[in-house]
Amino acid sequence: MMNWNADGLTDVSDSLIAADIFAVLSDAIRPLRALTVRPILFARSERFTRTPLSGNFPNALQSAPQPFFHIQYGPRAWKSAHLYLLSPFTDFGERILAMGKALEEKKLAALGGALLAMTLGRPLTPDDEHSDIAIVRQGDGWFLVLEDRGRELVVYDIGAEGLRLLGYAHRDSLCRLDQTRRRLLWPRGEDPAKEMTKEDLKADVLWRFGTKLADATRPVFLEAFEKMRAIAPEVALAYSAARFNDACGDDNWSAARVNDFAWESGSYFRNDETALAAAPPAIHTALGLLHHLLACRIAERFTATFGMEVGPVDAIGFFLQGGECYFSCSCTNGDDGPVYRVDPRTGEAQFVGVADRFDWNFNTGATHSYRATPAPACLEWTPLDAWLEQIPSREAGAARRGYGFQRLAGVDWDEYFGVRKGIMIMTGRKE
Numbered sequence: 001m002m003n004w005n006a007d008g009l010t011d012v013s014d015s016l017i018a019a020d021i022f023a024v025l026s027d028a029i030r031p032l033r034a035l036t037v038r039p040i041l042f043a044r045s046e047r048f049t050r051t052p053l054s055g056n057f058p059n060a061l062q063s064a065p066q067p068f069f070h071i072q073y074g075p076r077a078w079k080s081a082h083l084y085l086l087s088p089f090t091d092f093g094e095r096i097l098a099m100g101k102a103l104e105e106k107k108l109a110a111l112g113g114a115l116l117a118m119t120l121g122r123p124l125t126p127d128d129e130h131s132d133i134a135i136v137r138q139g140d141g142w143f144l145v146l147e148d149r150g151r152e153l154v155v156y157d158i159g160a161e162g163l164r165l166l167g168y169a170h171r172d173s174l175c176r177l178d179q180t181r182r183r184l185l186w187p188r189g190e191d192p193a194k195e196m197t198k199e200d201l202k203a204d205v206l207w208r209f210g211t212k213l214a215d216a217t218r219p220v221f222l223e224a225f226e227k228m229r230a231i232a233p234e235v236a237l238a239y240s241a242a243r244f245n246d247a248c249g250d251d252n253w254s255a256a257r258v259n260d261f262a263w264e265s266g267s268y269f270r271n272d273e274t275a276l277a278a279a280p281p282a283i284h285t286a287l288g289l290l291h292h293l294l295a296c297r298i299a300e301r302f303t304a305t306f307g308m309e310v311g312p313v314d315a316i317g318f319f320l321q322g323g324e325c326y327f328s329c330s331c332t333n334g335d336d337g338p339v340y341r342v343d344p345r346t347g348e349a350q351f352v353g354v355a356d357r358f359d360w361n362f363n364t365g366a367t368h369s370y371r372a373t374p375a376p377a378c379l380e381w382t383p384l385d386a387w388l389e390q391i392p393s394r395e396a397g398a399a400r401r402g403y404g405f406q407r408l409a410g411v412d413w414d415e416y417f418g419v420r421k422g423i424m425i426m427t428g429r430k431e
Helices: 017-034 091-105 106-120 125-131 199-210 218-231 270-278 283-294 299-305 384-389 413-419
Strands: 040-051 062-075 077-082 132-138 143-146 155-159 163-168 234-245 250-258 260-265 315-322 323-332 337-342 349-355 381-383
Touching: 017 091, 017 132, 017 143, 017 155, 017 163, 017 270, 040 091, 040 106, 062 163, 077 381, 091 106, 091 143, 091 260, 106 125, 106 132, 106 143, 106 155, 199 349, 199 384, 218 234, 218 315, 218 323, 250 283, 260 283, 270 337, 299 315, 299 349, 323 349, 349 384
Parallel strands: none
Antiparallel strands: 040 062, 040 132, 062 077, 132 143, 143 155, 155 163, 234 250, 234 315, 250 260, 315 323, 323 337, 337 349, 349 381
């Protein structure tokens, strides 16, 4: 249990404003109570934006406050400068988006600003209509977090009977929604003074990459590996919208490997057309299957299922090797990525480890390791427990960790260690 410090705050839980807000929140939250994954977040932030009068005067005119929205369900997050531009792919996203629209119609930001002013014991100002506000389901509770335009953050518990003042929130609690970068809310809020263990890290890595939000990939995985097994015992397929290389980059990069013959459409060596003409028929069959899987929107299905966005320089891959079926997504510019073992009988996928970029292993000539023949395996990966053992403990301080470690699939783990649990850390202390 946290020690909330409410020194200097006025508990107005029994006020009419608090009762009005509780009524609005109760109606909005009711459809979400059956959802089991944590956390759930709807956050709203307003910032002034500047409209240029001309190219020579980029900051000449300050416009009206512009609202930004951030919604999250488990490890899946969306962000937009306009609530109606958010386009969740799944039912749970639609439910959270519907909650957000209902709260906008009820003017919750203005109500929250009035409650915040009363809680801080100061007069209401015009700026309070633009206070930042977030509704969060974290752990076993629902919380209302209010920010006083970058000065103070307070937290109310949304209970069964009404609001209850908890106290100050940590300064890192609300993400800065006016910035382009998205930060994940982690499943639980903890005191930053709490020492993190390897078990804590493992739990959060499993949450980030192993939480199953939907069942969108299963039919595609079933079809993919059934057809791959009909081609050959060892088959690998991969695609990247803008695969990185040191020359000029590869748009719509695709690759296939059947047993020991590998082909890729990369422009680095400019030999893809010649190599494809001499490729065995199985390579052509494998490439046809790859483009069929892309037409099935496998990237969007993977994001909907596991919450991980597939970026332009990310590569997705299907691997039938060593008698096992795997799917992976890794960045072609350095980041490690998660690996999922797929049961070919059911199509169920389980997060099992971490892989370096695998696009290097679809080679017909030299690679980053200057092999003249294809790599021994297209997917070279490390089981999760073994990967965790490579990570220095927090006692290492600010020393840089291995290049792959601090950037596993888009998560800056150095920053993660710095804030312990993410953006909704509730310390109970004024900072």
